[in-house]
Structures are given as C-alpha cells and as structure tokens.
Amino acid sequence: MTKAESSQPQADITPLVPVWDSDHLTAFQQTLLDWYAQHGRKLPWRETRDPYAIWVSEIMLQQTQVKTVLPYYKRWLLRFPTVEALAAADLQEVLKGWQGLGYYARARNLHRAAQQVVQQHGGLFPQDLSIVLTLAGIGRTTAGGILSAAFNLPVPILDGNVKRVLARLIALPLPPNRALSLLWQVSEQLLPIDRARDFNQALMDLGATICTPKQPACLLCPWNHSCRAYQTHMQNELPVPEARAPIPxxxxxxxxxxxxxxxxxxxxxxxxxxxxxxxxxxxxxxxxxxxxxxxxxxxxxxxxxxxxxxxxxxxxxxxxxxxxxxxxxxxxxxxxxxxxxxxxxxxxxxxxxxxxxxxxxxxxxxxxxxxxxxx
Ligand code: SF4
Structure with missing residues (x-):
C-alpha cells in the first residue's frame, strides 16, 4: 500500500450494498431495460448468439474503444470465421490479424483458448462459469459478458464502465478497485435472472453513453431518481480516483x-x-x-x-x-x-x-x- 493510500480514511463500506425489495428491484431493472430498448447501440456482436463471435468482441473491447474495434471485428471473422479456424491458424497469422489493436497478449490468449475449446470441449464454448474461467485470457467480467450475451445466463459483469456506473449509483466513497467484491455484489444483485443478456449490455451502454467519465448526462439517465451520486450532486466527483504513480x-x-x-x-x-x-x-x-x-x-x-x-x-x-x-x-x-x-x-x-x-x-x-x- 502506498503512503497516499494508507493515509486515506478507511470507510466502512458494508452498508453501501443497497438492499432493494423485489418490487423496487424489478422497477429499477425495467427502467434500464426500457431505456436500452430505445437507446441501446446497434453493434454487430449484438446481432449474433454465436459465443465465438461474442467472445472475439469481448476480448477486442477489453482495452479498445468500440469505433476502433468495429473494422477489426469484421475482418477477424472473415479471416477466422470459427473457433476451429482460429485454433488451426498459425500464431503469426493471428498476430498479423491483431496488428494495430495493441495489447497483443489478448491475441495470443485468444488463440490458445480457441485451441483449449477445440481440444477439451469439442469446439463448443462451455456454459459453466468455472470452466470458462480456465480459458486463457478470460477473467470474470469477460466470462459474464460472453455467457450473458450468448446464452442469456445470469452472470454479472464489472468492466470499467460498469464500475463507474455502480460506484456513482451507491456513491462509493473510495476508488472502485478497492471495493471490487462489493461492486460485484451490487452487479449481481441488480441482474434480472431472465434478462441477463439485455441488462448487462444496457449497463455497458449506460456507462459508455450517459454515465461517462466526465460530465455524465444525468438528466437523460434512467436511474437518476435513485442514484446517490446525482441526488447528492457528487456525480462529477465520483468515482473517487485511484492514487496514480508517475508514468515512466x-x-x-x-x-x-x-x-x-x-x-x-x-x-x-x-x-x-x-x-x-x-x-x-x-x-x-x-x-x-x-x-x-x-x-x-x-x-x-x-x-x-x-x-x-x-x-x-x-x-x-x-x-x-x-x-x-x-x-x-x-x-x-x-x-x-x-x-x-x-x-x-x-x-x-x-x-x-x-x-x-x-x-x-x-x-x-x-x-x-x-x-x-x-x-
Ligand atoms: S444519474 Fe448520473 S451519475 Fe448517476 S448513474 Fe445516471 S448518469 Fe451516472
């Protein structure tokens, strides 16, 4: 822990996990789903249920913006249309297909995980979270993104956008990365069992288009009546920033x-x-x-x-x-x-x-x- 971190007050954050009764929770979920039905982004990986294509998009989106990913995603699926095609490809060809996207460990892991899916799972993407987490390059939020989008399974997500939305929603008084288990609980608690696909996508869109890092558009937000940050005029101060070391x-x-x-x-x-x-x-x-x-x-x-x-x-x-x-x-x-x-x-x-x-x-x-x- 750095000196800056150790000098920060250690808040008791346990009471911050909101407890919604089932009526309120259902209304809360529905408000976001209605907003998504009207304002959700049209993205090519939302027009498929193919877990391989969704997986490719999830990995590309890990550290890259949607507009950059779009042409890569389309080219990738032409070049490696199936998990079998990717597994059989030469690593150099895979890296060439990824060239310009950066963070090349993503491409190497995607290639290795495709081989795992083909060799260990007969080419079928597993639907058990604990098995998905054994695949190279797939962490908990990527697994949640794939399983919910491809199979509508109720598995929560917590990517950068979602962390920001939830941290504001509950007015988290410390940097999100220091309260991950609490944010996972909130993400899980919010997720409707039967609408996981749309709900997770809606959460991502809310973070990407309304609850943006700077100047969130709270007046347009479907959750502004319940958001603790907005209600206390803290939306521009939250999430609490991480203490950053200088970049070498x-x-x-x-x-x-x-x-x-x-x-x-x-x-x-x-x-x-x-x-x-x-x-x-x-x-x-x-x-x-x-x-x-x-x-x-x-x-x-x-x-x-x-x-x-x-x-x-x-x-x-x-x-x-x-x-x-x-x-x-x-x-x-x-x-x-x-x-x-x-x-x-x-x-x-x-x-x-x-x-x-x-x-x-x-x-x-x-x-x-x-x-x-x-x-
Ligand atoms: S009301 Fe504002 S701060 Fe709160 S979730 Fe919506 S956009 Fe984010």
Missing part, C-alpha cells in the same frame, strides 16, 4: 540495419510480454549519459552479435502504453561484420522493404515502415 518515460535507440543487398534486419520478440511474438526493428533502452548511436551499437552487439555503423536519423516516434511512454529514436545503420544471431529474441530475418508488410509489427514499428516506404 523510456528513450529507445532503434536500428534499421541494411545489408549490401538492400535488405533490412528484423527480429521476432520472445512469446511472452507486452509485444511478445511480434516482429520489430532491433534496439533498446538508452542508458543514462549514453548517446543514441552508442546505445544502438551496444544493443545490436548484445542482442544480435553483430557490428553496425550508425548513420542518418530516420524518424523519432513518441508512443504511449498504459504504464509507460517511449520515444523511439530510429536511425539507418549499415551492417559491418558478424552473422546475426537471435541472442535475445526468437528469430532474425533479412527482408526487403516490400516484404515488411507480411509480418506482424507493433503500431510504433508500423510508423517506421511507413517512413521507410517514403524514404
């Missing part, structure tokens, strides 16, 4: 290494980690007091066992991940001596600029490829 910023030296045949050296990252399994231009973190050129020479020697001459600057790219920022300082380099070895990666290859599009790269590296094409 890393300076990276990156090499576009050319050989005499006008080919470029790329390497495939090891399978684990944030960008695992993707291809990249080699390089690494600039140490304190080190120049970009010295960093590149050292990193290339350590990672690939070769010597390069560092040449012209190609491009500088700033890129933000959730927990850190990077600045990529990209230089053209000339291969001098040594046979490239995959010392700190899985594979290395010499390729032409035209061949680069065949490989899955992280987003920041795609910007390098675009710069190379204009070069």
């Amino acid at each position: 910023h890393k300076q990276i030296g990156v090499a576009v290494i050319w050989n005499d045949r006008q080919q470029i050296l790329i390497d495939r990252r090891r399978p684990e980690g944030l960008l695992g399994g993707l291809w990249e231009f080699p390089g690494g973190k600039i140490e304190p007091g080190e120049t970009v050129a010295a960093c590149i020479r050292r990193e290339i020697q350590e990672e690939l066992g070769i010597e390069v001459e560092v040449g012209d600057h190609l491009i500088t790219i700033d890129h933000a991940y959730t927990h850190f920022h990077v600045t990529l300082n990209v230089h053209h380099c000339r291969h001098i001596t040594g046979e490239p070895q995959p010392i700190e990666c899985d594979e290395v290859r010499w390729v032409t600029v035209d061949q680069l599009d065949q490989f899955p790269f992280p987003k920041a590296n795609v910007t390098i490829i675009e710069a190379l094409k204009k070069y």
